[in-house]
């Protein structure tokens with residue numbers, strides 16, 4: 001047998017793979033693919049542009065993980081990968097893979113070993129948060145309807161506005177003044193703050209069926225930030241759009257009586273303008289992707305809620 005020159009025994013032989021694309025199988029079964037940037041004598045690896053590849057039968061999907069330091073003790077196997085060799089597998093979107101698992105779950109649970117509840121191939125999907133974005137003009141009834149969904153359908157309600165107001169009040173918060181300025185102005189707080197609050201709340205909510213993310217994403221910055229921070233961590237099921245004529249919404253806000261610093265005519269004018277200019281295009285973006293479920297909210301709460309339940313029932317069948 002010809003040995004490489006110089007011969008590097010053990011994990012250190014991976015030096016030859018520096019800057020090459022590596023497949024790393026972890027002890028827990030996860031499969032990571034990325035460019036090897038560094039390695040030490042303990043086989044601790046630094047990988048760049050990492051994706052986690054999840055396989056289900058002849059399909060697979062990839063979720064971005066960025067830059068990773070992997071401890072050598074967690075590595076089961078590592079080797080160079082050549083993407084030009086056909087595998088016979090088809091890459092699909094995570095949502096498609098998830099729908100596929102749902103549609104054939106009962107069959108596979110009883111027949112195929114890989115779908116055992118501890119299967120690494122589906123663990124990433126189970127660990128992702130289910131999310132329904134709830135959008136609509138200020139005062140369209142998002143909070144009111146979310147409270148009913150939370151009470152009856154097992155989703156946890158996370159209002160971006162409430163989280164921001166709580167952060168504004170939190171003693172020692174470095175963002176309090178900035179948040180207050182945006183709220184009064186009817187403008188949108190930078191996504192890094194809002195998305196971090198949402199992610200924290202999701203991670204601290206224990207086992208939830210899903211989350212109603214109310215009042216987010218409200219502009220392009222929110223959407224881009226969410227995609228950057230939450231891809232691979234959350235799966236958006238659909239967007240619940242509560243549509244309501246603006247004059248009715250304004251009247252509702254003025255009558256809300258919660259003592260909010262932004263429920264006055266001047267702030268409302270700006271909030272409505274922000275909604276028309278920045279939020280509505282985001283709803284249109286989701287609409288193009290077939291994700292929007294519109295429910296007209298110029299009606300009684302009971303009538304709206306009946307339609308909302310129907311939307312959730314339909315979504316559960318997918």
Ligand SMILES: Nc1ncnc2c1ncn2[C@@H]1O[C@H](COP(=O)(O)OP(=O)(O)O)[C@@H](O)[C@H]1O
Pocket residue numbers: 136137138139140141142143144145252253255256257297298299300301304
């Ligand atoms: N369908 C409805 N009909 C009449 N008033 C409503 C309805 N839904 C909500 N409201 C009232 O309108 C105000 C704004 O509702 P809220 O749920 O806080 O809206 P949003 O979260 O969209 O700003 C609240 O005072 C609420 O009680």
Ligand SMILES: Nc1ccn([C@H]2C[C@H](O)[C@@H](COP(=O)(O)OP(=O)(O)O)O2)c(=O)n1
Pocket residue numbers: 137138139142159160161162164182183186187188189190194214215216217218222262271
């Ligand atoms: N994604 C978000 C959500 C709310 N905010 C800020 C700006 C909004 O005018 C206020 C209030 O939002 P909230 O959703 O509570 O209220 P309305 O739907 O406007 O009635 O919070 C934000 O900056 N970014």
